[in-house]
Amino acid sequence: MMKKHLLIILSFILTANYVFAQSPITGIIKSSTGTPVPNATVSIRGTKIVVMADIDGKFSIDSRQDLPFYLRVSSIGYKSQDFQILKLQDTPFELVLIESELLDEIVVTSRRRSEVLQDVPIAITVIGGQAAENAGAFNVNRLKELVPSVQLYASNARNTTLNIRGLGSTFGLTNDGIDPGVGFYVDGVYQARPAATSTDFLDIERIEILRGPQGTLFGKNTTAGAFNITTAKPTQTPSAKVELSVGNYNFLQAKTSVSGAVAKNLAARLSISGTQRDGTIFNTKEERRYSGQNNLGFKGQLYFTPSEKLQVLLSGDASIQHPAGYPLVIAGVTATERSAYRQYAKIVSDLGYQQPVADPASRTINTNTPWKHDQSIGGISVNVDYKIGNGTLTSTTAWRFWNWNPTNDRDFSELSALTKSQGNSRHDQYSQELRYAGNIAEKVSAVIGVFALSQNLKGLDQTEEVGKDQWRFVQTSNTGAQALYSTPGLLDGYGIRTNSTIKSLSTAVFAQVDWEFLDHLHILPGLRYTYDKKDVDYNRVTYGGLQTSDAALLALKSAVYNNQKFNTSVDNNNLSGNITLSYRPTTKLNAYGTFSTAYKPVGVNVGGLPTTSNGEPDLSVAIVKPEYVQHYELGVKTRPFKGTLINVSAFNTDIKDYQTNVQSPQLGVNRGYLANAEKVNVKGLEVDGSYQLGRFLTLNAAVAYLDGKYKKFTNAPLPLEETGHTELVNGVATQVAFKDASGGRLPGVSKWNVSGGAEFSNPGNLANTAGRYFIAADASYRSQYSSNPTPSRVLNVDAYSLLNARLGFKSDKFSVLGWVRNITNKNYYEQLQAAAGNSGLYAGVLGDPRTYGITLRYSF
Numbered sequence: 001m002m003k004k005h006l007l008i009i010l011s012f013i014l015t016a017n018y019v020f021a022q023s024p025i026t027g028i029i030k031s032s033t034g035t036p037v038p039n040a041t042v043s044i045r046g047t048k049i050v051v052m053a054d055i056d057g058k059f060s061i062d063s064r065q066d067l068p069f070y071l072r073v074s075s076i077g078y079k080s081q082d083f084q085i086l087k088l089q090d091t092p093f094e095l096v097l098i099e100s101e102l103l104d105e106i107v108v109t110s111r112r113r114s115e116v117l118q119d120v121p122i123a124i125t126v127i128g129g130q131a132a133e134n135a136g137a138f139n140v141n142r143l144k145e146l147v148p149s150v151q152l153y154a155s156n157a158r159n160t161t162l163n164i165r166g167l168g169s170t171f172g173l174t175n176d177g178i179d180p181g182v183g184f185y186v187d188g189v190y191q192a193r194p195a196a197t198s199t200d201f202l203d204i205e206r207i208e209i210l211r212g213p214q215g216t217l218f219g220k221n222t223t224a225g226a227f228n229i230t231t232a233k234p235t236q237t238p239s240a241k242v243e244l245s246v247g248n249y250n251f252l253q254a255k256t257s258v259s260g261a262v263a264k265n266l267a268a269r270l271s272i273s274g275t276q277r278d279g280t281i282f283n284t285k286e287e288r289r290y291s292g293q294n295n296l297g298f299k300g301q302l303y304f305t306p307s308e309k310l311q312v313l314l315s316g317d318a319s320i321q322h323p324a325g326y327p328l329v330i331a332g333v334t335a336t337e338r339s340a341y342r343q344y345a346k347i348v349s350d351l352g353y354q355q356p357v358a359d360p361a362s363r364t365i366n367t368n369t370p371w372k373h374d375q376s377i378g379g380i381s382v383n384v385d386y387k388i389g390n391g392t393l394t395s396t397t398a399w400r401f402w403n404w405n406p407t408n409d410r411d412f413s414e415l416s417a418l419t420k421s422q423g424n425s426r427h428d429q430y431s432q433e434l435r436y437a438g439n440i441a442e443k444v445s446a447v448i449g450v451f452a453l454s455q456n457l458k459g460l461d462q463t464e465e466v467g468k469d470q471w472r473f474v475q476t477s478n479t480g481a482q483a484l485y486s487t488p489g490l491l492d493g494y495g496i497r498t499n500s501t502i503k504s505l506s507t508a509v510f511a512q513v514d515w516e517f518l519d520h521l522h523i524l525p526g527l528r529y530t531y532d533k534k535d536v537d538y539n540r541v542t543y544g545g546l547q548t549s550d551a552a553l554l555a556l557k558s559a560v561y562n563n564q565k566f567n568t569s570v571d572n573n574n575l576s577g578n579i580t581l582s583y584r585p586t587t588k589l590n591a592y593g594t595f596s597t598a599y600k601p602v603g604v605n606v607g608g609l610p611t612t613s614n615g616e617p618d619l620s621v622a623i624v625k626p627e628y629v630q631h632y633e634l635g636v637k638t639r640p641f642k643g644t645l646i647n648v649s650a651f652n653t654d655i656k657d658y659q660t661n662v663q664s665p666q667l668g669v670n671r672g673y674l675a676n677a678e679k680v681n682v683k684g685l686e687v688d689g690s691y692q693l694g695r696f697l698t699l700n701a702a703v704a705y706l707d708g709k710y711k712k713f714t715n716a717p718l719p720l721e722e723t724g725h726t727e728l729v730n731g732v733a734t735q736v737a738f739k740d741a742s743g744g745r746l747p748g749v750s751k752w753n754v755s756g757g758a759e760f761s762n763p764g765n766l767a768n769t770a771g772r773y774f775i776a777a778d779a780s781y782r783s784q785y786s787s788n789p790t791p792s793r794v795l796n797v798d799a800y801s802l803l804n805a806r807l808g809f810k811s812d813k814f815s816v817l818g819w820v821r822n823i824t825n826k827n828y829y830e831q832l833q834a835a836a837g838n839s840g841l842y843a844g845v846l847g848d849p850r851t852y853g854i855t856l857r858y859s860f
Contacts, residue, residue: 029058075812126208153171158423182225199319202299213598216527223629251276251277256272257271258270272299279291285367315380316381321375347472353413375404392438419465424461451510470560511527531571531573534601535568536604568622579594594631603624627657701756707751716741720838723838818853
């Protein structure tokens with residue numbers, strides 16, 4: 001009987017659907033200006049029913065669905081939109097699409113509320129997720145080709161320097177004891193480790209790059225700027241996207257994202273990304289390739305929207321990377337000011353080796369220790385937005401982790417000198433931000449918030465180990481006690497294991513107001529109070545080598561590596577702020593001027609301390625003073641005519657006690673150590689513009705002039721070629737380790753940085769799919785820059801240009817494109833680095849060679 005009732009009900013439903021299907025829906029698709037949108041695609045969500053509007057934007061579709069249901073309308077150049085049909089009507093429906101490519105209507109959330117980009121009195125570059133994907137920028141490293149003011153240098157994920165306008169983090173080998181000066185945020189969550197920049201993007205909606213100090217808007221104090229990355233949220237209407245890319249070097253990248261409702265007012269989104277590529281550098285010793293990619297990323301989200309006032313977003317992500325490793329290639333050998341006995345050529349000759357040839361074009365290495373750079377990084381966050389009055393109260397709670405397991409060959413050769421360098425690290429961070437942003441009066445808006453960040457960073461059995469050839473590198477002569485270095489087995493397998501812990505706490509209160517005190521004239525004062533505390537436990541123990549009780553041999557071993565142990569606790573606080581005047585007489589002009597102060601907290605050295613004359617660690621450099629910034633900026637944002645944006649900014653930044661990473665000739669501080677340069681200045685001019693002619697032509701260009709110098713750095717380490725330098729002290733030739741580098745240029749800063757691109761598209765059909773064919777190219781140029789903390793004659797990266805191109809077909813649901821990166825196959829270094837011990841050898845990080853491939857995308 002029950003089955004019979006169910007059959008009757010089912011028949012009734014099917015009949016009702018059939019009857020309803022006899023009522024076609026008609027309508028017209030228009031743009032926001034009221035003009036018809038030709039050939040738009042109209043479909044019914046959750047079905048395969050789809051039609052195409054005619055040249056006048058008119059359409060007719062048989063619903064075959066019970067009311068209510070959704071019409072999905074899409075067209076190239078417009079945002080795809082869902083329109084809910086609640087009831088039928090006799091007159092045609094009028095559906096309005098919003099242009100997705102209006103250059104002057106880009107909306108950003110960099111000031112913690114939605115605003116049109118050109119109205120924000122901050123120098124900002126915005127890159128849409130689709131634009132980043134099309135340009136092949138699937139991680140932060142590739143964005144530097146699109147934004148001239150961004151500098152990112154990495155020999156591996158841990159040793160990453162992310163700077164804006166030449167400021168932010170120390171250049172070279174990373175020291176965990178300092179905070180980055182560029183904030184890196186994903187969906188409002190601050191990510192403390194620079195390794196976060198190496199992960200593949202997942203579901204990126206847009207990337208906002210803010211230049212200059214931003215401490216009164218963001219949770220963590222940022223002295224140089226911030227990356228504010230927003231990802232796509234889950235949607236109630238079901239949707240999915242898949243992407244597949246293949247290329248040379250067996251490149252394979254697959255991405256997929258699925259979103260939809262799981263319950264009333266609850267939507268979910270799951271995204272997965274995988275990247276695989278063979279290495280581009282061949283190790284002739286091991287007969288294997290390095291510098292490849294092996295990445296896997298996951299992201300899951302639940303979005304709860306019980307009312308218009310409350311939204312709750314729960315997110316979890318994890319990224320696992322197991323590449324073959326990222327080795328440096330030998331870039332050259334220079335003579336130092338040491339004795340002839342200590343020159344690199346003489347050393348390797350005495351060991352029976354031939355000096356290696358620097359040939360970056362061969363893309364080969366000859367190291368005898370495998371390279372490995374495994375990491376896992378991820379976390380969980382909860383973001384709650386609750387509308388109160390004319391603003392929103394936001395709470396962002398997050399936990400993140402980072403695990404790092406590397407192996408490096410730091411003599412960069414087949415020698416058994418510095419054979420092993422393993423900086424194993426484990427990191428946990430907990431953060432909480434509570435912020436209110438909105439309009440508090442007719443002409444007054446404000447942001448006020450509190451922030452807390454707790455970090456626990458552990459170095460676990462971090463290992464450095466030397467081999468059988470190291471004795472010749474440390475031997476200063478073959479006479480006297482130094483001759484004992486040739487004692488068989490003295491340094492074989494001799495090394496250090498370091499266990500360290502940095503527990504840090506950073507808390508802050510910040511606020512900024514935007515008050516239109518006269519018509520079109522805004523004043524924006526902001527304040528920030530910050531408290532920072534670091535507790536350090538450092539313990540380094542030697543092991544291995546020849547086991548002996550001979551005092552002379554033990555002294556020689558201790559001169560190479562010694563035990564170091566110290567505990568310290570340090571804290572400090574700071575009050576900083578900014579004030580901005582902004583004049584916006586029309587929608588086409590926004591002129592502004594800013595003065596701001598900023599601060600980067602106290603640092604600690606956990607990479608090994610240099611030793612004093614009696615062989616003891618120099619504890620006077622265990623603590624690194626905070627960095628203080630004064631910043632001035634003038635800017636103008638303009639819309640001179642339709643489809644055109646031109647923005648200009650000029651700035652001057654002074655830094656007191658600039659935190660820098662320096663290389664020591666002592667092997668025991670192979671990773672370098674932190675120090676303060678008394679005064680640094682960076683000034684520059686940035687111009688960027690874009691032009692869009694309908695949907696047919698898009699042009700963009702940007703140029704940045706940067707001048708970064710040490711105004712005063714009287715105790716700088718010697719550059720590689722001056723290692724062993726002697727000066728007369730009281731009439732006696734005395735070897736010195738430091739020099740006055742005042743007036744020298746900052747590392748990693750090119751005077752000229754240029755980027756530009758163009759895309760031309762034309763409507764057309766691929767099979768029965770309407771869309772647009774396109775061809776696009778982008779180019780970038782960076783002038784020469786220093787690659788050493790102290791200016792050096794040899795450690796300079798030559799200027800280079802890169803050219804990329806792509807062409808293909810794109811529609812609302814389907815896209816196919818072919819792409820080529822580094823079309824000219826330019827061989828270039830991104831970074832140069834002296835080998836440990838400063839014997840004259842130096843190595844480099846090579847940029848990618850020419851790569852090419854095909855990408856397919858499909859959404860439904």
